[in-house]
Structure formats: C-alpha cells, structure tokens
Amino acid sequence: xxxVDVEKRxxxxxxxxxxxxxxxxxxxxxxxxxxxxxxxxxxxxLLESTLDRxxxxxxxxxxxxxxxxxxxxxxxxxxxxxGIQINTGGGCHLSAGMIAExxxxxxxxxxxxxxxxxxxxxxxxxxxxxxEDVRMVLLSTTEGDDKPMKYPAIFVEAxxxxxxxxxxxxxxxxxxxxxxxxxxxxNPGCQIxxxxxxxxxxxxxWIDWIRAKIAExxxxx
Amino acid sequence: xxxVDVEKRxxxxxxxxxxxxxxxxxxxxxxxxxxxxxxxxxxxxLLESTLDRxxxxxxxxxxxxxxxxxxxxxxxxxxxxxGIQINTGGGCHLSAGMIAExxxxxxxxxxxxxxxxxxxxxxxxxxxxxxEDVRMVLLSTTEGDDKPMKYPAIFVEAxxxxxxxxxxxxxxxxxxxxxxxxxxxxNPGCQIxxxxxxxxxxxxxWIDWIRAKIAExxxxx
Numbered sequence: 001x002x003x004v005d006v007e008k009r010x011x012x013x014x015x016x017x018x019x020x021x022x023x024x025x026x027x028x029x030x031x032x033x034x035x036x037x038x039x040x041x042x043x044x045x046l047l048e049s050t051l052d053r054x055x056x057x058x059x060x061x062x063x064x065x066x067x068x069x070x071x072x073x074x075x076x077x078x079x080x081x082x083g084i085q086i087n088t089g090g091g092c093h094l095s096a097g098m099i100a101e102x103x104x105x106x107x108x109x110x111x112x113x114x115x116x117x118x119x120x121x122x123x124x125x126x127x128x129x130x131x132e133d134v135r136m137v138l139l140s141t142t143e144g145d146d147k148p149m150k151y152p153a154i155f156v157e158a159x160x161x162x163x164x165x166x167x168x169x170x171x172x173x174x175x176x177x178x179x180x181x182x183x184x185x186x187n188p189g190c191q192i193x194x195x196x197x198x199x200x201x202x203x204x205x206w207i208d209w210i211r212a213k214i215a216e217x218x219x220x221x
Numbered sequence: 222x223x224x225v226d227v228e229k230r231x232x233x234x235x236x237x238x239x240x241x242x243x244x245x246x247x248x249x250x251x252x253x254x255x256x257x258x259x260x261x262x263x264x265x266x267l268l269e270s271t272l273d274r275x276x277x278x279x280x281x282x283x284x285x286x287x288x289x290x291x292x293x294x295x296x297x298x299x300x301x302x303x304g305i306q307i308n309t310g311g312g313c314h315l316s317a318g319m320i321a322e323x324x325x326x327x328x329x330x331x332x333x334x335x336x337x338x339x340x341x342x343x344x345x346x347x348x349x350x351x352x353e354d355v356r357m358v359l360l361s362t363t364e365g366d367d368k369p370m371k372y373p374a375i376f377v378e379a380x381x382x383x384x385x386x387x388x389x390x391x392x393x394x395x396x397x398x399x400x401x402x403x404x405x406x407x408n409p410g411c412q413i414x415x416x417x418x419x420x421x422x423x424x425x426x427w428i429d430w431i432r433a434k435i436a437e438x439x440x441x442x
Binding site: 006071090142149168 | 227259260261287288289290292293311313340341342343344345361363364365367368370371372373374386389392
C-alpha cells in the first residue's frame with residue numbers, strides 16, 4: 001500500500017516537472033523527441049545517421065540517458081552534435097526531473113530539435129512524461145515480431161513507431177506486417193516508419209517527418 | 222528519502238522470501254535457473270531448443286515471466302514442458318514473492334530443472350533474487366558489442382553469460398571477443414557460452430553444462 005502511494009506521488013511530481021519542461025521547450029520553439037526502445041535496437045545509430053543527414057541544415061541537441069558510461073554521447077559528439085549525458089546509476093528510465101536539471105546547460109533558443117535518447121528499456125520509460133512533443137518507440141527486426149502485444153504500454157503511449165534494422169529482414173523470421181498490425185490494434189493511427197539506420201533505407205521519410213514536425217512547432221511558437 | 226526507505230524494505234522482503242524459495246528448491250533437489258535478458262534476445266527460443274534436446278531425458282518445469290500475454294508459455298508448452306505463466310501487469314521484473322505464489326502449483330519433487338524466464342529487461346531483474354541456483358544473462362549479437370559496460374549490474378550478478386544469435390555474426394558489426402573481455406573485467410571468472418539457439422551451434426556445451434549442474438545439485442540434496 002505504501003509502495004502504491006509512493007509511486008503515485010512520484011508520478012504526480014514527474015508530471016508537474018514535465019509541464020515546466022514543456023513550457024521551456026515551447027518558449028524556445030524547439031521540437032523535442034523522447035526515443036524509447038530495448039537495449040541495442042539502434043537508437044544511437046539512428047541519431048548518428050540522422051546527424052549525418054541534417055547536421056549541416058539545423059541545430060541539433062542530444063540528451064543521452066544511460067545506466068552507465070558516456071559511450072552514446074561520445075558517438076553523437078563525433079557526428080558534431082552538442083548535448084549532455086545523464087547517467088541514472090542503475091535507474092531504468094529518465095524522469096522529468098533529470099531533464100530539468102540539465103536544461104540550464106543547453107542552448108535551447110538556438111536549437112531546432114532536441115533528441116532525448118532514453119535508457120534502453122521497453123517497459124520503465126513508457127509512462128514517464130519528460131515534457132517532450134513526441135514520444136516514439138523503436139523496435140528492431142531482430143527482437144522478434146511478437147513484441148507489441150508483449151510490451152503493450154509503450155506501443156499505446158507512442159505516437160510514432162520506427163521498425164529498425166530492415167536490412168537484416170532477409171536473414172530473419174520476422175513478419176513486419178504482423179508487427180504493424182499489432183501496433184495498429186494497440187494504438188490506431190500510430191504512425192509507423194520502416195528503416196535501416198545503418199544502411200540508410202527509409203531514412204528520407206524519417207528526415208521529412210522531422211522537418212515537418214519542426215515546421216509545425218515553429219509555426220506554433 | 223521515503224522512496225529509498227521503501228525500496229530497501231521491498232528488497233529486504235524479497236530476500237526473505239527468496240531464502241524460503243531456495244529452501245523449497247533444495248528440499249526437492251531441483252536445479253533452478255533465472256534467465257535474464259533484453260526483450261528479443263532469444264530466451265524462449267533457447268528454452269525451445271533446450272526442450273528439443275533434453276525433454277525426453279529429464280523432467281523440466283518452466284516459469285514464464287511477462288508483462289502481458291501467454292505467448293512464451295504457449296511456445297514452451299508446445300515443446301512438451303509443464304509450467305506456469307506469471308503476468309506482472311506492467312512490472313519490469315519477477316520477484317521472489319511472485320515465484321512463491323506459484324510454487325504450490327508445480328510438482329517440484331518430480332522435476333530435474335526449473336527454468337525461470339524473467340521479464341525481458343536488462344536492468345530491473347538484475348538484483349532481485351528469486352531463490353535460484355544460477356542467475357544467468359543472455360546477450361544477443363544483434364544488440365551490439367557495447368552492452369556489458371552500459372548495463373553492468375546484470376553482468377556483475379550473473380554466473381553464466383550466454384552470447385546468443387552467433388548465426389547472425391557474419392551479417393553484423395559485433396566483436397564477440399570485445400564483449401567477452403568486458404564481461405571478464407566486470408565479473409572475472411564468469412562462465413561464457415557462445416551459441417545459436419535457432420541454428421543449434423554451441424547447444425551441446427549448454428546441455429552439458431545443465432547436466433553437470435543437475436548432477437551437482439542432486440549430489441548436494
């Protein structure tokens with residue numbers, strides 16, 4: 001009982017801080033994406049591939065969430081992105097409070113888009129609002145085509161689902177239509193993009209999606 | 222502060238029940254393995270492939286942990302295993318209490334080995350003792366070779382690490398020696414097996430490992 005009370009209190013406090021973050025992002029007119037997936041689904045590779053395509057055209061900030069190490073931040077810095085690494089020290093998701101603590105160190109006013117790479121986990125980050133505009137989920141083809149129904153929360157919460165590692169489809173037993181169908185059942189109208197961040201297939205549609213979202217955000221601010 | 226107190230109390234209570242589970246497993250003389258990995262690393266496929274090899278030779282029980290669905294239990298039942306599905310309803314790991322609740326429904330006395338497939342999560346299950354003999358981690362080659370240092374807790378806690386999906390190595394940028402080296406740094410002496418549960422490579426060494434552990438357990442009971 002006390003556990004439930006504490007969890008409710010933590011969620012309420014998170015929502016309060018997330019609203020403050022959302023206000024700060026809106027004032028800066030910057031698009032913010034919260035990227036969630038299992039470990040190894042290709043979140044950082046997607047960011048690298050994205051930076052290669054839009055790094056010269058727009059200002060990108062990255063907030064990297066990890067249990068340990070700065071490995072992901074080193075990778076996106078090598079592609080020219082600025083940003084901040086958050087280590088949760090064992091915690092299985094980012095929280096709005098962790099984001100609020102680092103916002104002072106980021107030049108939001110000059111940025112067009114902030115990518116928040118959450119901790120690699122398909123469960124815990126699902127329900128923690130960080131103040132983002134879009135919560136999105138990555139699922140890679142190597143994880144098996146039974147995942148949406150087995151981990152429903154994030155597929156219900158996300159407004160964009162990316163099916164990554166399509167370059168490996170020919171070597172796998174993975175029914176991509178079945179996955180798309182399960183996502184549609186869980187979350188009718190959820191947008192689904194199919195791509196290979198490593199090989200580049202489908203990246204143009206993703207970049208177009210980002211450009212359109214940024215234009216929409218700037219129009220509103 | 223109250224959050225820390227509650228977490229400590231939950232862990233203490235878990236340890237108390239885990240000790241009871243361990244006593245029940247010891248009295249039955251049954252080997253118990255707690256299998257932990259990210260979603261889609263191949264835990265259920267490993268169980269299917271294992272059941273195909275030892276199902277006729279020994280009595281196997283399976284406890285399946287999932288956020289939602291009975292899909293994994295259906296798969297191992299189709300290979301002849303008996304067992305029980307636990308749905309955590311959003312919870313990111315099994316606990317000793319969840320295991321204790323289902324033990325009454327399992328014929329431990331007749332069993333040689335119990336496989337507990339934990340919830341697909343590389344973080345939360347790491348520190349929850351279920352009363353098992355061996356905590357083991359699966360990492361698949363498709364998850365990238367940077368994972369042990371990024372998710373250190375489970376690689377520190379496990380006494381067996383399985384590197385799965387070696388059949389896909391030729392299509393990936395995955396340095397298996399680097400991964401083995403990182404595990405050795407985190408957990409010197411941790412046993413490491415390399416296999417493809419799907420294609421069968423390396424399965425003999427895993428089956429031999431299970432047979433030896435069962436013999437060891439029966440010798441002690």
